[in-house]
Amino acid sequence: MSTLDLQELGLRKVNSTLHNADAGEWTVSNPSGQHAIACGLDKPMTVDIQGHVGFYCAGMNQQADVTVHGHAGVGVGENMMSGVVRVKGNASQAAGATAHGGLLVIEGDASSRCGISMKGVDIVVGGSVGHMSAFMAQVGNLVICGDAGEALGDSIYEARLFVAGSVESLGADCIEKEMTPEHLATLTDLLTRAGIDADPASFRRYGSARQLYHFDIDKADAY
């Protein structure tokens, strides 16, 4: 286990050290809410960040297992491709935005636009999510153990949404769908991998009605 003191080394040195390392176990101390910490990693390494982080922590992550022992700012795990990003606290807006793969776990709450335009990532939120979450979500799974805010899944494509609590409202073209055994198995696996204790049977599933896949002037009121 090697420790990088962000306050002492600065962001560039910390990130370049992680980028150039072969792998291994790393700790980043004194993050102090700085932005872009541990972004662009591409090695099977573990990185423990001991505190709160700013924007885009673990952005575009590949292979690495990054844990934030605190809260995360906007866009944690944005466009991540693989690996695991875990936030022990809460996350701000656009968590996992446009992410293509891997697993993003937010043990607390996530703010608005969680999973916006997600493209294959799996996201598990231990608490609730804010409005417009999964907006234009394309592929992947978003698991919400708490409640969802307004306009969940607005203009959604093929992503699958699982919500245990209440949904304030569904966005355009997002509907409740049947929870099949296959979906239940997927959900159970995601909760297990995320290490979150929740009853899969308590969830409801939402997805695309696929009514807006081709622009149709007769449906203009839906836009």
Added chain:
Amino acid sequence: MDDVTDQKGVARAAPRASATFDEYTLSEIRRAATTGIYDIRGAGAKRALPHFDDLLFLGASISRYPLEGYREKCGTDVILGDRFASKPLELKIPITIAGMSFGSLSGQAKEALGRGANAAGTSTTTGDGGMTVEERGHSKQLVYQYLPSRYGMNPDDLRKADAIEIVVGQGAKPGGGGMLLGQKITERVAGMRSLPVGIDQRSACRHPDWTGPDDLEIKILELREITNWEKPIFVKIGGSRPYYDTALAVKSGADVIVLDGMQGGTAATQNVFIEHVGLPTLGCIRPAVKALQELDMHRKVQLIVSGGIRNGADVAKALALGADAVSVGTAALVALGDNDPRWESDYQALGSTAGAYDAWHEGRDPAGITTQDPKLASRLDPVVAGKRLANYLGVMTLEAQTIARACGKNHVHNLEPEDLCALTVESAAMAQVPLAGTAWVPGTPLG
């Protein structure tokens, strides 16, 4: 005009078409009434706008010495992105190829753009949908667009790029997103965008994880950290509020500003948007340059201007007004063979004519450029088309050099507003140069 009488011999005034309800307007009303949907098309604004043709160079005189054509050197090289990036782009000519996506363009067209740009010593740019292996392979210097949709966006391609262009907007539709219609969504295009085959694919109008200049600054920081501070970061803005947007992009840490006026092309947008939103290119340049000058960043943060650049005179005028380089999209496609009269019967079959064809979104381009149909795309030979583009870029460069030498400049970047005059009051105000034969510069500059 002959006298007009009706069937009963009663004198009538000659039939008079309305200037307000002209032939095109009437046809558009009829089209809207028939279809119930707005018109979508490609390309940029087609209306008459104040443009570079409204400016003239003064040339040399007793007080200005010209350089000898064909003998005295006139440089054209340009370095883009040396403010923060450790590996700026070094181009032989100040003309780059604008961002156009694989998806909107055929693979052959993208290859031809790369070949032509390579031969001319300049860069090409990806578009929505990500980077293809072919375009990386055929482009020595490739700018990777970072768009709101983030279709195909991945860090491996980010690192393979020679520069990164964060697209905030484009001149044809500042404030607008896009829609690639299902008929152009082949299996490959769909795979690159992580969406099903054959469905309409919306491109978002704003970025999913940042809003405003403070956030943009952090986004740029992230991109620099991921790419080891090597890549120049461009910020592309549509011609809307160029003074403020340029200042904010500089504040956010951009290395290069790409400023696209409303004549700049799009793959597909509502006609009403293209024609009625944004500023003409001519009206964008001076406000942007003023912002750069006030921040002491002119020539430190480079300015690339696009939107209706057609020839070397346009290049020279844009540079004289303060740009560091220009970018061509529509003109590059024409050089490849877009709208070529050789396909006239095909254009007519589509309800258009060579020179006016703009249904680029439908994927039925007879020239094989704005299509994903393999049969149509095979009409374009990328080697031949690439050579045509290289020729065209070469001619534009020679023309710009010719003008620069006539103005006594040993580098095209030494052209300046003082070398210009305007033919109309409007263009004089926009370009902030005197009306021809006068010392009058109308208008109040922004800022």
